[in-house]
Structures are given as C-alpha cells and as structure tokens.
Amino acid sequence: MLTALATLLSHYKRHPGQLAMLLLGLWVASALWSGVQAINASARDSYARAEALFTTDLDRLERRDGEPLTREDYLRLRRAGLPVSPLLEGTLEAPDGTRLTLIGIDPLTLPGDSAFAAADSAGDLTGFLTPPWQTRLASDTLAALGVGASEASGATPRLADGQRLPPLALAPALPPDTLVMDIAAAAALLASGETLSRLVTRPGALATAPEGLRLSRAETLASPGQLTESFHLNLTAMALLALVVGLFIVQAALGLALEQRLGLLRTLRALGVSGRRLVALLVAELLLLGIIGALAGIFSGVWLARALLPDVAATLASLYGAGVGAELSLPWHYWVGGLAVTLGGLFLAGAGVLWRAARLSVLGLGQAQAWRAGFHRQLRGMTLAGMAVAALGLGLWAWLARQPPGEGLLAGFGLVAALLLASALWLPPLLAVLLAGLERLARRRPLARWALADLQLQLPRLALAMMALLIALSANLGVSSMVGGFRLTFLDWLDQRLVADLYFRPPPAQYHDIDAWLATRPEVAERLPTRRVDTTLRGIERADGSTSLALPIGLYGITPGETLRPSWPLLATRDGRDDAWDAFRAGDAFINEQLAIAHGLAPGDRLTLDAPQGQETVSVAAVYPDYGNTQGEVLFATQVLASRFDAPPGSLGLVLAEGADHRTLARELGERFDLASDSLVDQREVKRIATGIFERTFTITRALSALTLGVAALALLASLLAQARERRAQLAPLWALGVPRAQLVRVQLAQLGAAALATGALAVPLGIALALGLVAVINVAAFGWRLPLYLFPGEMGLTLATAVGVALLATALPALRLWRTPPRALLAEEAGP
C-alpha cells in the first residue's frame, strides 16, 4: 500500500510545478477563507461580549430636556418603587493612548440576567462593592494598561493622567477596552460628581416613561451583531469567492495530474493493485496534500486577519459603533472549521478525478484518443449545468421578487452566485464556438489557423483558469462599480445633507440663549436647528387599506428654509417638490426610503405615531434617500417636532453670511457662553470624517476583490506552467518546420491575450449585472434601500486591460522559458503523437 502510494506520489517529483500549483491553490483558497473567518470570529466574539454586558438588552431612561441624569433622579425613582439601576459611562485614557470605556454599575440593582451580573459570585461581590473596589476587565485590555497576564490579578496600574485603577480582576466576558467597576469608584475616577449617564431597567418593567424622562426600549437598540450582519455576510461572500477561485486551481492541477498518470494507474492495476485500492490511494494523496495546504492556508489566514483586523475594527466602530478588539480571538471550532472547509472543497474539486479513476478500465486506461470526444462531452455538460444554475438563479429571482424588502439576503447572495457560476460554466463552450468560427475564417493564414486550433486543444486545461479569471474580473468590476456608485451617491448625499457651513450642539441649559444670540449675529445668515426623538409607529393607512403595528421609530426634525429646501433630495413626492415642501412646513411628514420600502409606503399614505399628548396622524408628503441609516425614519419640520412630539433641542446648523469669518464667530461664542473653541464644527471637517469612514468601510472589500483577482492570475500562471513542458514539445515541430522562436513566442502571447480579452469582454456585462445585483438586490435585502446604478467606462476598460495584462503576465514566464530553451532541446523533449 505504501509502495503504491509512494509510486503515485513520485509523479510530483518529476512534475514539481503541478505539486506547487496544487498546494498553491489550496493555500490561497484556505488563506483567504480562513483570514476572513478569523476576522468574523473575532468580531462575533466582541459582539457577543458587548451584548452580554448590559447596554443592548435593557430598557433605558434619559431626561427629556437633554440634561444629564443625577443621583437625585435615581433616588426619587427608587423611592417611588421603580426598579431602575444607575449606570455611569465615561472614557479614560490608558498610558499608551488607548481610550478605555469605563462603566460604573450598581450590581445590587442591576437586572440579574446580564452576563456580567450572572457571572458574579457572592465572594467577588463584596470585593467589587467595597474599597479598594475592583476593576473588571478582559485580558485583551491588559496590554493597553501595560500589565502582563500573569501579574494582572490585583494589579493597580496607572492611567495616562496618573490616577490609579482599583485592583484588577479578570472577567473574560467583557468587551475589549472596557473597564467595569462599582459606580462610586467610577464616579471618583471620572470626577462626575452626582451625575449619571442613564438609568436602566429590565425590559418591559416600566409600562410608560416616568415624568420628564424618555424611555428607550431594548428592542429599539439594535445590537452590534444585528447591525453588522450584512457587513460580515459581504466578507464571507468575498471569501467564498476566493475559496472557489482557489479550488479551480486545485481542480485544474488534479485533472492534469490524473491525465498524466493514466499510464501509471494502468501499470499499477496490471501489477495487482485493485481499482478500489487505487481510489483509496488517491484519496490518501488528496488528504495528505489537503492537510499540508490547509494548515499553511490557515496560518497564513491568521496572519492576513491580523493585518486586516485593525482596519476592519475601525470601520465597524465608525460605521456601526461596534467595538471589535484589535487582537484575534479564535475559538477551537475556527481551526477545525478551516480545516474542514478546505478539505471539503478539495474533495469536491477532486470528486471528478476520483470518479474517473474509479470508472476507468485497465485496458482503457492510458488511451489518449478519447480526450477529444471527452472534451466535447464536457462542454455539453458545462452548457447544461450552466442552464441548470441559471434556472436556479431565475427561481431565486422570482422568489426574491415576492419577498418583502429587507428580507432574503442569503437568497440575494445565492442569486449573485448563480449568475457568476452560470456564466463561468458557459465560458468554455462559448470560447470553443468562437475559436472554431475564427479557425474557419483563418483558412488562408496557416500560423493563425494553427494558433486557433492549438488554443482549442489547450482549452480543456485552461478552461478552469479562464473561468476563475472571469469570476474574479466580473467580481472586481461589480464590486468597484458598486463601491464607485455608492461613493458618488454618498458624496452627493453628503453635499445635499450638509448644507450649513458650521455645526454646533449647544449645551441644553444654554440652548435658547445661544440661539437668541446667534439670531442677532450678522455673520449668521440662517440657523438650521434639528431635533430628534424616538417614538412608536402605531398605524399605517395606505390606499389599499390600514395596518396596525407597534414599530419603534426615530423622528428627526429639520428646518425647511431657503438653504435646505433646494438641496435636500426627494425620491418621490405627492404633488411635486414645491408642494411637498409646503406641506412639510405645514406639518406633513417625509419618510426615508428604508421605511417606504419596508412597509410599501408612498406619498399620500398616512402614519399614526405615539406622541406625548396621545396619538398624532400625519400624511406622508415625500420619500427621501437616507444612505447613512439602517433604520426607518420619519422627518418633520423642527418646529412641528418640538410642538407635537416634545422633541428636545439637538444640533444647530449655521449658514454663514457672504464673507463672514467663522473663527471670529467661534471665538465670540466661546467667550460669551464659556464654550470650548472647538465646539463649532466646520462642515468640511464633517465631510472629511464621513468620507474617511466611507473609504475605510470598503478597504477590506477592495482588498479581497484584488486578492481574488491575484488568485485568478495565479491560477492561469499555474495552469500554463503545469503544461509548459508539454507545450514546448508541441511547439518544437513548428520551429523545426521554419517558424522562428520569436514568432512562436508572439503567437503564444497573442493566443492567451486574445482568449483573456474574450473572457474580459464577457466579464464586462457580467460585472455590470453583478453590480446591479449588489445595488438592487443585496443592498435592498441588507439595508432596505436601493442604490442607483452607475457605470464607469474607465473601470470597464481597466477590466479588459487587466484581463489581457494578467494573461500576458501569466504567459510571459512560460514564453521566456521557450525563448531560452536551446532549440535542440525543444525537439529532444517528448512530443505527443
């Protein structure tokens, strides 16, 4: 058995290129997949720890007037018998500059099923509650404090400002960069005096908000896990794409290795190795190679994840407010899962090879004559399989069309995958038809005719690499079109939304004084106050009937003045844009696209909303795009929101008069109201930050997309290298018949360049279809709104150029070898027939 296995493996000693191609395919497939899964696993671990804290699953109380809660508020409610618990939250700076979130709690009143409270034991509780108190933190926060894991327990490290923390106690369930301690100790560190950040209570414990307070239900606070689900699904889809492309390389290598070992298999059978044992040996070979490739891939994946995680963590923090540790946290099932996915993919890719090996008869083995008929059968099979996958895609599309918006994200990805797979399966038959047609046209040009016929001969071995290239190119074009389109839309939207020159959030106590003072300032041409409040949507009246519901929803107030009206984008209006704004000023509402799509709302429909004085029914005057939001939102004129929904004052936008200097205004404002000089924020700064966040969001998407293209290029290179020796032997007769080597090299470059150009030409419409799928299907399913489709001719040109460039690069090495091979050696190498 071992001798037979060694004999089988000896093939790779003579063909190290094939072994390298196999391991390369497994390595890159596994590395990209494992890398993304490591990021996902770490992020999910962070979310789980954050959710296990106490912020998302408890109802919250805050003051309606925007002032901070005080200890007096808390005691008043407790005396009234309300089961509330105080929470103090603030930020501390670690010696290395890391900003740590400090949460002060009262464990005696904190609702008991939060993970932190439940994990606490009675003995710990005494230490937690009494001086010198305790600082609870996860081990991945220790590095920021300069404390080693071994000396952590009981250590009292200093903060950047010199204050000492209470003795440390490890609590693995806490999120990264978070410290938890008794509220008294936290108040001392934060110097917060009597103020509290908020009061929390068990979900549903309070039926209504106490006087002067606003109650936010736990279910209105989306957890980081929910918010980021589509982000991680996007990453997983990209990683799956890379895995598939990598497995294409593997399948190409396995097919080639089998084809070249048919004679060896026949010999082994003739020498008494049974067919079953031969298949078992091939399985053992796959397993051996798979484990080597998968382990290399997983370790590289962890390295890749370490490199990408800081960017991803920053994106998740800025986009969704989700804290993700910068250190990888990988559970045991990550390692087993990575190995299983790679080996599973390998056996899927190798199934065809094992099937062929199992079915080939001893006498039939090694006969190469059947390959031509075999390839034609394979092309027919690919066409039919492509049709089946396309039918599946159409089925998914039909199903998705009947789903409510915001549903069917997985089916959306399934549709996109079906589109890619069907196109990839149709590529080789299409290329074969194209080459046969061109060959007929090139009757009078013998070398061109030979080149076309020869390319058809190469097609079986190049097909998988070309399919990988098609998928990678179209994914690249689709993703870059989507990101480019999103970018344009987002920047337009920012321009339309951020119309004021300066933004400012006045302290609630001084709001009216500051507003009145600003009204007198000649530098200020217009003030655009905003407000915000949460309420519940109770009913919808559409043309086709009414619906009752209890949907938590945010109300946002804007000032429909001369500056905002012309620029604020509207997607649909009841009676035209001007009428919509007039109605809005008079008290009607605008709703965002997310809410409109999710509930099938249109201008003219009516909404019933909870208000302090009972319920308010308002008419929808228009629908507006809202690209910075994942939730439904209703928009009112600020005055309407203040009077009818008792919304507290929010930020102020200031439109400056022509030639006014905002620095003077900021200085005078600061001096008069004792405000920090940076309390006025320049609109350009807001845009810069928002654009920065946007760019970072797609860093990893772009990186994965480019890596996938790199993998496809490797697939093509590996395919060409694996058959380079055989190719040289096939080219030798032409050289001997009088075709100079330089011309042969040019012909080779032209062959692959043209095939890649044809692949690129197919990738362009496929990439556009993919971009359409991303903006019109995936985006709607993930976020509830649709992006406009933008086409970028430059990107398409780049796709074609990349296709040809990748092919020429991949061809360059074998061509260079051909160029450098001594002519005599060309003929010495074994030819086919």
Add this chain to the structure above:
Amino acid sequence: MLQFHQVHKAYATPQGPLPVLRGIDLRLAPGESLALMGESGSGKSTLLHLAAGLDLPDSGEVCLAGRSLSALTEPARAHLRRDTLGLVFQQFHLVPSLNVGDNLRLQARLAGRDDPAWSSELLERLGLAGLERRYPEQLSGGQQQRLAIGRALAPRPALLLADEPTGNLDEETADEVLTLLLALVRDTGSALLVVTHSPRVAAPLDRCLRLSHGRVDDAAITGAT
C-alpha cells in the same frame, strides 16, 4: 546542396565537454541520396540537427543551399529551413491540434507554396485519402509516419532530412514506407539525407556513410561519390 567542412561539436556535461563530432567533412549534391549510419551515440542525430540549422557547430562550417548557417540569425535559419528543407522525425512530431489534411499542408502553407493538387496526390499515394479530417492520435503508427513524410514533401523541398524514418515501424510497414519515400523523393527531385541503423534502409540510397566516435569511418563509405 549541403556541405560540412571540418565540423566539430561537443556537449557540455558535468564531467566537462563531451565531443560528439570531430572534424566532419561531407558534401551532398542536389538530387543525391545519402544514408548516414552508426552506433547509438555516434553523432548521427547531431549531424542531422546541424544540417537542418537546428543547432550550430562549435567550429567548422555547415553550408545549406550555398549559405553558411553560422552566419545566419536564428530567424533567418528558420526561414531557410522553411523554404529549403523537409524534415521527417523518428517521433513524427505531428501537430496534435490540426487534422490530417492540415498537418500535411502545414509547411507548404507556411512556405507559401501550398499546392492543393500535389497535396491531394500525396494523400492518395500515402494511403491517407479519406482520412483528412482525422486527427493524428486517431491514426496508426504507420499512418502517422506516412503523414510526416507527406508533410515534409508537400512544399517540394530541395533537401529532405529524415531521422530513422522507419525506426518505429514493423518490418513490413517499414519496407512499404521506405519504398514510398524513395519514389516521392525521386518525383520531387529532392536531395535526401537519411539517418538510420538499418542496412535495409541504407541499401537503395546513392551513398552510405558510417559515423564512428564522431568521425566519418572512411572504410565504410559505399556508393558513388
């Protein structure tokens, strides 16, 4: 047609240069046929490669159709080969992507001397008529060898170089192929240089040279000069 003057050739080996040809002088007139015999490793194939311009001598001169091959660039040698020579290899070296008809006419087309009538006649005389649409791997060994001969003769070359043209064939088929080869060479007026082990192949040719240890064995020269 073909002339070797004091041609030396050695190959680099880990043990140092290995001399293969040591001062070969040879002359082949237009229309003449010559058999080159010798043991394995005597330098026969190297001599054939030098004659075709597939390799260059270390010293001495090889002239083909009056032109010194060492003075030509690689593309120029390729063009000279295309326009002047027909090559028949022991391993056939047929182009697997082209069918029988296209393989046969390949060199003639490359040289711009495609003659459909002559190609049809060749197919007929080589016993390949009706097989034009088949691919090389669908032919028997004898058929493949006949196709290789047809491809070499399709452009009516001035010189046909054949390396063991019947080496892979059984005796009966070998005789049949050889008879055909000589008849076709006679009809095209080509000169012929055949490298062979077989006295049966050498016998009908005008002359026979025997190579031994990289030199022409004068004692073994037969036929008219």
